[in-house]
Amino acid sequence: MEWSQLLSPKRVRTDQVHREKKKTDLRSSFEKDYHRIIGSASFRRLQDKTQVFPLDKSDFVRTRLTHSLEVSSFGKSLGQNIGEYILTFHKDPAFTLQMKEDICNILLCAGLIHDIGNPPFGHFGETAIREWFEENLGKLTFHGDPIEKVLNRQMLADLCHFEGNAQAFRLVTKLHYLVDEKGMNLTYALLNTIVKYPVNSLAIEPEGADIRRKKIGFYYADEKLFREISQETGAGEYRHPLTFILEAADDIAYRTADIEDAFIKGFLPFSAILGEIKKIDTGEVFQAFEKLESLYEKAVSRGEEEPETYALKNWIVRIQSFLIACATEGFTENYESIMQGTYQKDLFAGTNAQELMEVLGYLAEKYVFTTDTIYKMEVAESRILTFLMEKFIAAAIKYDDPKQKMDSIDRRMIAFVSENYRKAYHRQAEGKSEAEKLYLRLLLVTDYICGMTDSYAKRLYQELTARI
Template structure:
């Protein structure tokens, strides 16, 4: 049976490298895996997350998390998960220590991948992906549509923020071939769903739930998975998930379980007494009653319980990973780490409340509906402008659209690339920029 191996999985290779990068030859003051983090945090796509919805679109009522604050928190949790797991892995596989690997390497890889995990998500939350995908079910020109391959069509019909994230991280820009040129270990940990949009062969493995690479990036993806040893002989599941992806996923699961719940409390969607009761159930094994009773304010109690909850879930995730490390390396661990958590009943209770009181709150639904309309109108205008310019039929209106969109709307070299670039442009917009551009396109700006 084929098994992944850590030496390959921890590859420092970057796009365009001609020589191997060995761990024991790295500059400890500027370690490659840590450089990945720096490149993500200073990138333009990452910075746009400060004005993108996490749960509550365009919220004006108190502090709630954006994609940026969520990503930073997931990265912090991911770093702890990586370091703690890395320590255990190095104890189990001492030859990795001889090759120069340290527990900080695991933490840096997971932290960088976690920092980037939402970088491809459109504005207005998860409904943004659905708004883009549904456009191609209802409004795209059939003559243009028929020029695309089945896989290219599926990329657009099931538009996926994870695949767009991979595209952004590796997209060629003037003077920067290969995009951010992250290490292949970090890219591997980033790829939550290592598969193309087709063929669609549903399995019980969590890595097959969605897809993670556009047709535009298949060659780059193949280079990464071959370097990391993720290719399999299984036609149903042709690529293994990188083991450290489970830690990135766990960091995300931990944060949205606790933090989205906390946002619901801060917005008044969830009663404080009910929230405290649920969190106490989650941390009942670690709470110090004498400390808790000395805290007088609700916010102080929430902060204390949140800290205990995250710490408990981190330790539990590390335990689950190491108990199943052999299964994970064989590609046979089919669920998320949190699905095996000792705290799953408490997690499920919290998520149930969050879904009912926050995700399905009328304010959230109303704003998601508004965002849906905005995204589709902007997408329609940009796709028409792209295709007309590509065919040499550009109108004066198309030129105005290009000027309104700026240099971020790149002309494609094929019909597929034109449409994918238009989707990528819309996905890159912040909530407020999307709203402003929507008003401009629909003639709703003030003219003096």
């Protein structure tokens, strides 16, 4: 893979290229992507979507919006480090200062939209949608035939392996109606970067060693577009190199933020953090336990009212810098294999940060994600999403099908769906077979539900079940 091709500024709507050459607008193509994203309603909705704690009333705890801003910031920092490495060590004779700037801007944008397709209620929302399809597809019929016999294998696999990453690609390319059906019409380099798993639902290997096959990266409905994009950038069937950097930025953001938020919420005691960190041997580069302990002692000596809070917040900032350095090392040490498409791990593998990242994940899992409080929230969230899936899927199966009659409830359920999403369905359904149209109508439901904020999903459920 070559950077001159990987950083493709091409867009689906080609007439945009001519507008971008106007001398009155000095922004690069990737800077224009940034302004399109932050001005979009889809991006704004992230302020009311869960990161860890659903519908939290605290103004400190992170939402998807604040998480995305953090990922964007870390991504840009990593881009600066890695771009400078390529220049300094002449890893690519054709690499320029402008390319370094382009990498930073692409990662800045990718961080903002990497979670833009996630449904309400965080990652549990993805699980709830997947499980609904797994449990109910075998019970649904279409014209008297089981839906499992109507849809092809990939369509069925798409639904049972529903994934927010694939939904993000779909949202920004086809569902965000600004000018026309081309979505946000973002650059190919950016679109390729946000696809963490460049495989379809029939090629995933969740338990395999290759990180790019862990989950689905795009749906059957969007595969043709993805193939066009990845061919243009030269990434082909491999991960775009910037995807590794985006993933590292995401890992840094959520692993450290989960600890800080859990501590502030009272889920995670300071003593537990100190105890687990104490077990780590991170080498001479960074002594995690000593840093946290010394910061606590400093806070006590200074007479801070909340020495534990002071120590943890300052420690989080320090380990974020450490993790950025380690991710940079992970990329530069494996530069050749990443550019050849053969690297199969994340950027922290084999670095001084690997064990620290594992401990941070363990702490969040033990003290937050598997607690009764979170479990109770998730049970309630599952009930909301299950109800919405049942009602909207039942209506969608009959929608736009002259052979089936919709009753009054079906018509009302479809009326709730965003007009933009319904228009997108009709554009995509033109000339398609009955099976493909049915598949697209099922995606219409997930498109709509994924576009909901946490508050809207909860409110709609309450209104439809008369729970005021």
